Amino acid sequence: MLHLKNIKKSFxxxxxxxxxxxxxPEFHLEAGxxxxxxxRSGSGKTTLLHTIAGISRADSGEVKIDGTDIARLSExxxxxxxxxxxxxxxxxxxxxxGFSALENVILGMTFAxxxxxxxxxxxxxxxxGLSARYSHKPGMLSVGEQQRVAVARALANRPxxxxxxxxxxxxxxxxxxxxxxxxxxxxxxxxxxxxxxTHANEVASQFERVENLESFNxx
Amino acid sequence: xxxxxxxxxxxxxxxxxxxxxxxxxALGVMLVCAVLIVSHVLDNYFLSGAGxxxxxxxxxxxxxxxxxxxxxxxLDRPIENIPWSFYKEFLPADQRSDKQEGMYSRWVEHAVPxxxxxxxxxxxxxxxxPDMFGKLEQQPGKKFEFAAGENFKxxxxxxxxxxxxxxxxxxxxxxxxxxxxxxxxDGHVHDDKFTIRGVLKRTGTPIDRGVxxxxxxxxxxxxxxxxxPAEEANATDEHAQKKGxxxxxxHDHEHHHHHEPLAENLREVTAVxxxxxxxxxxxxxxxxxxxQSIMGPINKxxxxxxxxxxxxxxxxxxxxxxxxxxxxxxxxTLVVVISAVSILVSIYNSMxxxxxxxxxxxxxxxxxxxxxxxxxxxxxxxxxAGGIAGWLLGHGLILALGPWITSRAGVVLSPFQFAPAExxxxxxxxxxxxxxxxxxxxxxxRTDVARSxxxxx
Numbered sequence: 001m002l003h004l005k006n007i008k009k010s011f012x013x014x015x016x017x018x019x020x021x022x023x024x025p026e027f028h029l030e031a032g033x034x035x036x037x038x039x040r041s042g043s044g045k046t047t048l049l050h051t052i053a054g055i056s057r058a059d060s061g062e063v064k065i066d067g068t069d070i071a072r073l074s075e076x077x078x079x080x081x082x083x084x085x086x087x088x089x090x091x092x093x094x095x096x097x098g099f100s101a102l103e104n105v106i107l108g109m110t111f112a113x114x115x116x117x118x119x120x121x122x123x124x125x126x127x128x129g130l131s132a133r134y135s136h137k138p139g140m141l142s143v144g145e146q147q148r149v150a151v152a153r154a155l156a157n158r159p160x161x162x163x164x165x166x167x168x169x170x171x172x173x174x175x176x177x178x179x180x181x182x183x184x185x186x187x188x189x190x191x192x193x194x195x196x197x198t199h200a201n202e203v204a205s206q207f208e209r210v211e212n213l214e215s216f217n218x219x
Numbered sequence: 220x221x222x223x224x225x226x227x228x229x230x231x232x233x234x235x236x237x238x239x240x241x242x243x244x245a246l247g248v249m250l251v252c253a254v255l256i257v258s259h260v261l262d263n264y265f266l267s268g269a270g271x272x273x274x275x276x277x278x279x280x281x282x283x284x285x286x287x288x289x290x291x292x293x294l295d296r297p298i299e300n301i302p303w304s305f306y307k308e309f310l311p312a313d314q315r316s317d318k319q320e321g322m323y324s325r326w327v328e329h330a331v332p333x334x335x336x337x338x339x340x341x342x343x344x345x346x347x348x349p350d351m352f353g354k355l356e357q358q359p360g361k362k363f364e365f366a367a368g369e370n371f372k373x374x375x376x377x378x379x380x381x382x383x384x385x386x387x388x389x390x391x392x393x394x395x396x397x398x399x400x401x402x403x404x405d406g407h408v409h410d411d412k413f414t415i416r417g418v419l420k421r422t423g424t425p426i427d428r429g430v431x432x433x434x435x436x437x438x439x440x441x442x443x444x445x446x447x448p449a450e451e452a453n454a455t456d457e458h459a460q461k462k463g464x465x466x467x468x469x470h471d472h473e474h475h476h477h478h479e480p481l482a483e484n485l486r487e488v489t490a491v492x493x494x495x496x497x498x499x500x501x502x503x504x505x506x507x508x509x510x511q512s513i514m515g516p517i518n519k520x521x522x523x524x525x526x527x528x529x530x531x532x533x534x535x536x537x538x539x540x541x542x543x544x545x546x547x548x549x550x551x552t553l554v555v556v557i558s559a560v561s562i563l564v565s566i567y568n569s570m571x572x573x574x575x576x577x578x579x580x581x582x583x584x585x586x587x588x589x590x591x592x593x594x595x596x597x598x599x600x601x602x603x604a605g606g607i608a609g610w611l612l613g614h615g616l617i618l619a620l621g622p623w624i625t626s627r628a629g630v631v632l633s634p635f636q637f638a639p640a641e642x643x644x645x646x647x648x649x650x651x652x653x654x655x656x657x658x659x660x661x662x663x664x665r666t667d668v669a670r671s672x673x674x675x676x
Contacts (some may be wrong), residue, residue: 012273046673055582056669076586083584094579094672098232103220111584153583 001011001193002029002052002161007061009044009051021047022058023218031160034184034194036204037073041081045197048213049163052195053086054078066160066165077172087154087192091166093146095138101125101149102134104107108156128182144175151182155190162187164196169204180206222589223323226596229576233569237601240558240565244605245612247555248498248648251615252549252641257624259638264630265532265540268292268424271492272355273329275510275525277301277309277517278490283526284535290333290490292425294342297335300487301523306332307483309491316483323517326509328496329354330516332488334437335398338406342385344399344430346437349373355492357422368393368417376436376478379413384427384625386418393418399432401442409440423631433522438481445485493525497530562601563655566594570662577663578671591664598656606648610641 009022018054021044022151029035050056052063054070056077063071066085070078082088095104105121125134128148138146147167154162164183168176180203187194196207204210230237268291278286281298288295307315308322309330315321331354334346345351352363352370367387371378381391391397396412413432421427495509510527517525570590577590585593614634621632 047669050669050672053582055672058672076588079581079584079586082582088582090672094575094582096228096576096579099226103228106220107225108583110225111580111586111589116220 001031001033001066002195003027003062003064004052005062005064007048007051007063008059009047009056010059022051024048024061024216025218028133029161029193029195031193032188032191033209034187034207034211035196036207037195037197037213038199038201038204038210039197039217041049041199043213044217045111045213046165048217049088049165049195049197053163054163078115079111083108084157085160087157087159087162089147089154089162089164089167091169093138093143093150093170095146095149095153097138100135100137101130101141101152102148104138105153105156108153112157120169121152121156124155126151127186142145142212144171144178147171147175147179148182149180151186151198155186158190159192161193161195164194166197166199168198168200176200176203222593222596225580226593226600228520229573229593229597229599233565236565240562241601241605241608243561244555244558244602244648245609247558248606248609248644249293249531249612250551250554251548252610252644253616254544254547255638255640255644256613256617258540258547258602258633258637259640260630260632260636261540262536263290264424265536266529267358268528268532271357271426273331273425273492273494274506274527274529275493275495275513276490276528277305277493277523280521280524283524283531285537286490286524286526287528287531287535289335290492293335295343295431297489300334300489301491303332303483303486303488305461305522306330306491309493323513325498326495326496326512328506328509329492330494331355331492332434333490333492334487335489337409337437337440338402338404339397339399339430340389341404341430342389342430344432344437346432346434346443347517348434351431351492352419355494357426363422363426364420365417366420368415371416371431371433373433373435376415376433376439376480377411377413378416378436379430379432380417380419381415381431382419382427382429383421385430391415395428399440401440407442411436411440421631425538427631430612435478437478438486439478440524442482445487455561498586499507555648558605559602559648559651560654562598563658565601566598566656566659567662570659573663574671576665577650577666578668581666581668583674587664590666591660594660594663595653595656598659599652602648602652603645606645610644656672 003177004024004027007022007024010018010020013019037045051058054073058071061071062069068081070081073081096107099107102118102121102125105124106116106118109116109121122134125131128151130145130148133141133145138149141149162183167183168179171179183194183196198204264432265302271291276290278290279298279301285295285298289297309324309327310321311324312318312320329350331348331350335343337344349372349385357363366383371380385391393415398409398412400408413436419426493513495506495513497505497508498512502610514525517523580590616635617632617636623632624630624632
């Protein structure tokens with residue numbers, strides 16, 4: 001489902017020097033498979049997720065998702081592909097503060113090109129336990145509830161892959177497990193591959209497959 | 220969810236800043252709208268005034284604009300008078316005491332004399348004949364109508380008719396009496412009283428602000444007769460005494476049958492309103508032909524001038540009104556442009572805090588073009604909301620100021636009057652908003668998604 005090959009990514013430093021970040025010869029993730037990615041801070045985990053999502057472009061290499069090499073797509077093509085095939089859960093939730101919980105989920109559908117499906121948005125919010133919070137704006141929700149809205153939004157377009165970047169880092173310990181369970185359970189239900197970045201061992205240890213970025217990033 | 224809704228939510232999120240920028244746009248559009256309406260109404264006023272049932276004004280030589288302004292619009296001061304004998308040249312034999320055919324009568328359909336110089340509480344008093352409202356028409360095919368009473372009769376020397384504006388402002392009604400002042404609103408008060416016989420319906424023309432009295436009574440007012448030439452002084456002495464103004468007598472002119480009309484050789488007229496016609500036998504009727512035939516000889520002479528009010532008014536509008544209108548429109552449009560720039564500043568200033576939101580939308584799959592469009596829509600929505608409010612405020616301003624302007628200038632301003640140029644307001648605003656929205660939209664377009672996502676919201 002996800003196949004990375006010869007991915008290289010570097011940044012130009014302010015002084016003009018080149019800072020290599022990613023050098024990944026090969027990486028696979030099967031459909032419906034769930035992987036926890038660990039690695040030290042600054043090792044390039046978020047950069048890798050951005051590259052897989054098409055937010056950043058690799059300097060070279062293939063990023064094949066569901067058979068499409070998004071590295072070859074135009075920026076607009078990557079945007080469309082991301083909207084349709086990839087769900088993204090962020091550490092800081094990244095909900096739009098002016099929109100209600102329901103609208104935040106629908107917003108995820110709006111950019112996918114298809115019609116917004118409020119019924120599915122409500123169903124997803126029901127599924128994450130927010131039936132009574134449709135019209136609440138993010139500021140009126142607890143952090144745990146905000147992250148659940150973010151999970152519902154990531155699922156909105158029935159993606160093939162969910163990228164989760166430290167989804168529990170800003171959630172209190174009481175709700176961390178709920179969020180992890182929610183993401184994993186929903187991915188299982190809809191056969192969505194999950195690529196979850198975490199620095200928490202108690203989270204990573206729940207996954208059958210755990211990868212350390214430093215083990216396959218030759219940088 | 221539509222992009223409009225996304226843009227609208229963004230506006231709502233910054234409701235105070237958004238309201239203030241929309242309000243400044245509303246103020247600008249209000250001013251433009253008011254200027255457009257007023258200038259449209261002024262156009263109509265001057266053009267309709269220039270077509271009140273006559274196509275030629277004949278008066279003393281001098282400024283043609285002064286002649287038209289004074290005679291047609293009751294503005295400016297009268298030029299001097301022309302002799303009654305000159306007026307008679309427009310009349311056919313059967314309307315002249317000497318039964319001779321007037322020099323210009325074959326080209327004249329109607330000729331109505333007007334005398335000016337007196338006032339009634341700031342309104343012009345115009346001495347004229349009943350033909351003013353009997354033969355002349357408000358518009359081609361539309362006769363003058365009375366809201367109350369009727370036209371004064373020819374032999375009702377001290378009968379009068381007032382325009383609707385005079386009725387509204389002074390509250391004078393049929394059978395009320397008044398005494399004009401001589402030469403100025405605060406001038407000497409004449410002794411003789413006129414009685415109002417009719418109140419005209421509103422015409423939306425300068426007529427609304429006129430007090431029309433029988434020219435015969437006008438001549439009989441003290442100081443309105445010419446001084447008789449020395450050799451005729453004795454002959455006219457008796458006549459002058461007959462004309463009245465025995466200041467001790469009772470001035471109730473309900474029964475003025477004892478008055479004799481002023482002798483013709485003691486009469487002058489301020490102007491003659493003439494509706495020309497083609498000379499007999501020329502078909503079809505072409506009043507312009509008659510006008511041209513009359514104007515040449517009159518203007519070559521050294522007594523009077525004959526002018527076409529419509530041409531004078533077009534010249535006035537081209538010389539004074541249009542440049543003034545352009546200056547006002549440029550100034551008010553600048554206010555709108557400044558308001559539009561404030562929209563730019565408002566949105567652009569919010570960009571730093573919104574870059575994260577834009578990045579989130581991009582991460583959710585919105586293309587660069589989509590976020591750019593959302594920003595443009597935001598600018599357009601703000602401007603259009605302000606524009607619609609300004610348009611309503613503009614008409615509201617006319618509603619508020621209309622009565623005051625009507626009472627001061629006689630121009631009827633209604634909030635339900637629309638200038639054709641108003642149709643361009645909203646498209647113009649959309650264009651302007653797109654222009655000023657382009658800068659923040661371009662900034663949104665260039666947002667670095669990865670970097671902005673990494674930054675704290």
